[in-house]
Amino acid sequence: MRKVLVGVKRVVDYAVRVRVSADKSGVELANTKMSMNPFCEIAVEEAIRLKEKGAAEEVVAVSIGPKQAQETLRSALAMGCDRAIHVQTDIRSDQGLNPLAIAQLLEKVVEKESPDLVIVGKQSIDGDHATTAPMLAELLGWSQATFAARLDVAADGASAEVERETDAGTEVVKLPLPAVISADLRLNTPRYPKLPNIMKAKKKPLEALEAADLGVDLAPTLVVTGVAPPPDRAAGVTVESVDDLVDKLKNEAAVI
Amino acid sequence: CSRVLEGVDACAPYNTDWMRKWEGRARVVAEPASTEEVSAVLKHCDRRRLAVVPQGGKTGLVGGSVPVHDEVVLSTRRLDKIEGLDEDTGVATCGAGVVLADLDAFLRDKGFCAPLDLGAAGTCTVGGNLATNAGGVRFVRYGSLRGATVGVEFVTADGTVVDCAGTPLRKDNTGYALPQLLVGSEGTLGVITKVALAVPAAPSSVGVAWLACDDFGAVRRTLRLARTHLGEVLSAIEFLDLPARDAALRAQPDLSDPVEGGSFRVLVEVAGSDAAHDDEKLNRFLEASAEAGAVLDGVVAASTTKARELWRVREGVSDAMSNAGFVFKYDVSLPPARLYDLVDEARARLAGFELDVAGYGHVGDSNLHLNVCDATGYNAAVHETLEPWVYEAVAAAGGSISAEHGVGQCKPDHLHLNKPAAAIDLMAAIKRTLDPNLILNPYKVLPAAAVGRPRGFPLFCADDERDDE
Numbered sequence: 269m270r271k272v273l274v275g276v277k278r279v280v281d282y283a284v285r286v287r288v289s290a291d292k293s294g295v296e297l298a299n300t301k302m303s304m305n306p307f308c309e310i311a312v313e314e315a316i317r318l319k320e321k322g323a324a325e326e327v328v329a330v331s332i333g334p335k336q337a338q339e340t341l342r343s344a345l346a347m348g349c350d351r352a353i354h355v356q357t358d359i360r361s362d363q364g365l366n367p368l369a370i371a372q373l374l375e376k377v378v379e380k381e382s383p384d385l386v387i388v389g390k391q392s393i394d395g396d397h398a399t400t401a402p403m404l405a406e407l408l409g410w411s412q413a414t415f416a417a418r419l420d421v422a423a424d425g426a427s428a429e430v431e432r433e434t435d436a437g438t439e440v441v442k443l444p445l446p447a448v449i450s451a452d453l454r455l456n457t458p459r460y461p462k463l464p465n466i467m468k469a470k471k472k473p474l475e476a477l478e479a480a481d482l483g484v485d486l487a488p489t490l491v492v493t494g495v496a497p498p499p500d501r502a503a504g505v506t507v508e509s510v511d512d513l514v515d516k517l518k519n520e521a522a523v524i
Numbered sequence: 525c526s527r528v529l530e531g532v533d534a535c536a537p538y539n540t541d542w543m544r545k546w547e548g549r550a551r552v553v554a555e556p557a558s559t560e561e562v563s564a565v566l567k568h569c570d571r572r573r574l575a576v577v578p579q580g581g582k583t584g585l586v587g588g589s590v591p592v593h594d595e596v597v598l599s600t601r602r603l604d605k606i607e608g609l610d611e612d613t614g615v616a617t618c619g620a621g622v623v624l625a626d627l628d629a630f631l632r633d634k635g636f637c638a639p640l641d642l643g644a645a646g647t648c649t650v651g652g653n654l655a656t657n658a659g660g661v662r663f664v665r666y667g668s669l670r671g672a673t674v675g676v677e678f679v680t681a682d683g684t685v686v687d688c689a690g691t692p693l694r695k696d697n698t699g700y701a702l703p704q705l706l707v708g709s710e711g712t713l714g715v716i717t718k719v720a721l722a723v724p725a726a727p728s729s730v731g732v733a734w735l736a737c738d739d740f741g742a743v744r745r746t747l748r749l750a751r752t753h754l755g756e757v758l759s760a761i762e763f764l765d766l767p768a769r770d771a772a773l774r775a776q777p778d779l780s781d782p783v784e785g786g787s788f789r790v791l792v793e794v795a796g797s798d799a800a801h802d803d804e805k806l807n808r809f810l811e812a813s814a815e816a817g818a819v820l821d822g823v824v825a826a827s828t829t830k831a832r833e834l835w836r837v838r839e840g841v842s843d844a845m846s847n848a849g850f851v852f853k854y855d856v857s858l859p860p861a862r863l864y865d866l867v868d869e870a871r872a873r874l875a876g877f878e879l880d881v882a883g884y885g886h887v888g889d890s891n892l893h894l895n896v897c898d899a900t901g902y903n904a905a906v907h908e909t910l911e912p913w914v915y916e917a918v919a920a921a922g923g924s925i926s927a928e929h930g931v932g933q934c935k936p937d938h939l940h941l942n943k944p945a946a947a948i949d950l951m952a953a954i955k956r957t958l959d960p961n962l963i964l965n966p967y968k969v970l971p972a973a974a975v976g977r978p979r980g981f982p983l984f985c986a987d988d989e990r991d992d993e
Contacts, residue, residue: 283828285632299635299728301799303827339800343826460734460782460823460830463810470807 269324269425269445272315273383274349275374276308276331277361278340279394292494294363295394304340307389309347311451313458314419315387316348323421324385326350330377332370333361338474345469346461352472353377357479362394363492371403372484378408383446384425390415390450401450411443417454421445525565527555527602538597541590542583542647543846543853546933548591550577557602559677559685559717565598566715566963567683575966576681578711580621580652583644585853586932588710589652592967600651603717606630615674615692616723620651620716637726639666643839651716657708659928661838664888665759665795666724669707676703677718681959685717692720705954710930711965713958727759727795731806732831735813735822736786737763740864743788745818747860747887750792753809757802759795761888763788765867768841768882768895775844779837783821790819790887791838793831841884842893848880849899852907854914858923860890866917867894873909891927915941936971948974 280286281301289296304312318324329344331337332355341352355373359365378386391398398414405412413430417438420429431440433452461469479486507513517524529535530552539548556562569576575595582589591597603619606627610616611634618627625645628638638645640653642660652658654676657669666672675689675696688703706714737743743763750758764772769789773779781789792809796802806824813819825831845851858866867883874881874896885893894914898906915925919941926935926942939948952974955962962975 281828283832299797301729301828306827306829309826336800339803346824346826461826462783463735463814463819463822463824466807466824467811467814 269318269384269421271326271328271381271383272318272324272385272387273378273381274308274311274315274327274329274344275386275388275400276312276329276340276344277305277389277392278302278331278333278337279305279362279392282306282393288495288497292496294360294492294495297362302336302340304343305389305392307391307393307451307453309389309458310453310455311387311389312344312347312349313456314416314449314451315385316459317456318385318419318421319348323425328353328381328383330355330374332357332365332373332479334358337361338476341474342469343461345472345474346466347459348465350472352474353381354474354476355479355482356476357486359479359486362392364488365486366488366490367395367397367399368403368489369484369486371400371407373479373482374400374404375407376482376484378404385421385428385445386410386448387419388448388450390452398450401448405448408446408448411445411447412449413441413443413447414450415452416449417452419449419455525554525556525561527557529553529555535597538579538582538599539590541587542644543585543851546587546590546592548577549594550591550597551594553597553599555599555602559603559679562598562600562603562679562715562717563683563685565596566679566681569596570682570961570963573961573963575963576715577965578655578715580649580655581623581644581647583648584652584656584932585855585929586926586934588656588930588932588934588965588968592933595966598715600649600715600717603651607718609634609636609723610692611636613693614723614725615694615720617689617692617718617720618650619718620649620654622650624648624650624653631723632726635726636723639672639721639723640669643842650719650721654707654716654719655709655711656930657928659886659889659891661760661762661886663886663928664761670704672722673703673707673719674722675720676706676716678703678706678714678716680714681961681964686714687718689718689720694722708930710932710969712955712969713964715964725797728797729799729802730759730793730795730828730831731799731802732794732825732834733792733806733810733822734783734825734834734837735790735792736783736820737788737790737818738786738820740788742786742818742820743790743864743887744860745816746790746792746813749813749816749818750809750888753812754792754794754805757794757796757805758792758888760791760793762791762838762885763887764791764838764841764884765864765882767880768845768884769837771844771848771880771882771897772837772840775847776836776840779833779840781837782823782834785820789837791834838884841882842895845880845882845895845897849897850902851898852896852910853929854894854918855885855891855927855929856894856914856918856923856925857889857891857927858918858921862921862923863887863890863892866892866914866921869917870894870896870910870914873913874906877903877906877909879906889927912938931969933968936967936969939969939971952976
């Protein structure tokens with residue numbers, strides 16, 4: 269394969285305890301630690317491994333978001349990507365920018381870059397939609413394999429075999445390239461960016477484009493009307509007898 | 525006192541320290557729920573000349589919080605109310621029995637954090653932290669707990685409640701700083717019941733780098749470069765030798781070392797309010813360290829999850845060594861140039877034995893933790909080879925025999941190595957003034973010869989004289 273395109277998203281750091289903003293319009297992002305979406309990290313790692321194996325010549329990282337998305341792209345470059353593309357938009361990436369708009373923007377980038385393979389994370393940990401990869405594949409008319417736990421690209425670069433996670437276990441699918449793959453947890457363990465690569469990352473090319481210039485309608489079709497924290501966990505109750513337990517399970521918890 | 529435990533079984537958990545090195549024979553444990561109850565317990569014990577051991581989370585490493593004989597244990601566990609945080613002054617007030625991690629969680633909810641962090645945070649109490657002047661991994665950033673102590677409410681041996689926490693404002697120069705007397709006194713001058721602490725704003729951005737250094741000279745150069753390039757955003761800098769790293773990795777098989785080469789690992793943490801600014805500084809520091817040849821290899825954690833994995837290697841050393849056999853732990857301060865020499869000298873002295881000798885610690889504070897682990901168990905010959913040599917060598921090099929862990933029941937006889945007789949005599953005079961019957965934590969901190977004996981020695985726990993209170 270000549271080129272692999274990897275999508276990465278800047279999200280609230282996975283370990284942060286998020287808080288709802290005072291006006292309940294969304295999660296409080298000010299002063300909150302942001303990092304690369306964990307599944308995007310796995311996607312980047314997989315793309316770099318393909319290059320290290322000789323299965324790909326170039327890995328290009330792309331991110332859609334505000335100016336700070338460039339930091340996320342620098343992380344991807346530090347992990348080993350060759351080039352980065354920043355699609356700039358100030359629309360809130362955790363709820364204002366819808367997966368369809370993202371898929372359409374990525375479609376434009378694919379048209380520009382002509383990659384042989386697109387790898388993205390299966391879902392972002394803020395929106396949790398898991399729809400960008402399938403929609404992108406559909407827009408492009410390409411094959412797709414989502415929730416990938418293993419990826420093997422054929423020596424001739426014409427097809428790939430993917431073992432994907434399902435609710436019942438895994439299934440193995442074979443698909444022709446070009447294709448869209450979404451990375452799941454077991455695909456790999458992402459590397460730490462190493463010192464020499466962190467230094468080199470600063471000099472690697474990073475191209476900035478304006479989302480508004482790409483001819484995609486960015487207006488949301490899904491609108492978040494309110495965000496609330498989950499209810500406080502109620503204290504546990506001790507029951508006096510088995511009959512009491514059965515009664516509560518049936519009439520209060522409604523699980524039997 | 526609203527909760528009192530009696531008997532061998534009920535008191536057993538209170539009699540052994542966390543490392544299971546020391547075991548007392550207390551038969552009575554008091555768990556007061558308020559300062560008034562603490563006062564009542566102490567008044568009673570002082571009147572009857574019953575020795576008392578104040579006890580918090582019991583995570584101390586020098587046997588300071590467990591009975592030596594049958595002293596009454598006074599647990600501060602139930603003094604666990606967090607009274608509040610003044611977000612304008614940055615002063616938090618809480619009971620002495622509040623667990624450090626709980627205080628930190630409460631503070632983080634409001635955008636602040638505790639001014640110290642240590643491996644035992646999930647168990648140790650804030651009162652205990654003050655009583656031992658605990659150090660920890662953020663000392664290099666937030667300084668000594670002495671600086672963070674705004675006020676303390678404590679009860680003296682005779683039950684007098686002394687409230688020096690009533691003005692929770694950072695500047696109050698009215699009289700002698702009694703709280704400072706209590707800080708680091710390890711429960712021998714009074715029982716701390718309430719604490720007012722100055723707490724910093726929680727940093728919104730934290731970055732961690734893990735570096736490989738060739739030798740200890742390179743570690744020192746890395747530290748100097750960190751101070752120069754990271755300055756005010758440096759929040760922790762720790763070092764480990766390879767035996768320490770290996771012990772931590774053996775005990776946590778899901779972790780691995782992401783760098784190769786060299787004889788040391790250095791963990792550098794930056795924390796601040798601007799991720800881009802801090803990342804830029806971290807990158808410049810890494811570039812400078814690589815160019816100077818101080819660092820052979822290094823990685824940066826891109827997310828909090830990965831940063832925690834790196835910390836787990838460093839924080840896992842102590843438990844890993846403790847669980848691998850019998851461990852001699854030494855916590856010393858040494859001049860930076862000599863900091864690791866002690867480890868090499870220990871290895872040379874112990875060459876005839878099969879032991880795991882590891883050196884690691886807070887290199888930014890010139891504080892070494894030397895651990896000597898014998899997988900076969902306690903060996904008196906090893907003990908004699910190590911002590912008193914280790915303390916004497918440290919003192920001869922101009923270091924402290926206890927950088928942060930304190931004296932407890934472990935080191936009173938070595939105190940003279942770091943403090944002149946005049947100082948120890950003055951300490952004893954203060955002790956006799958505040959606790960004339962010598963009931964508070966006897967056999968700890970000060971050598972027996974200096975403190976003397978109370979009237980009516982020996983101390984005893986008299987069942988027949990107990991009242992119902």
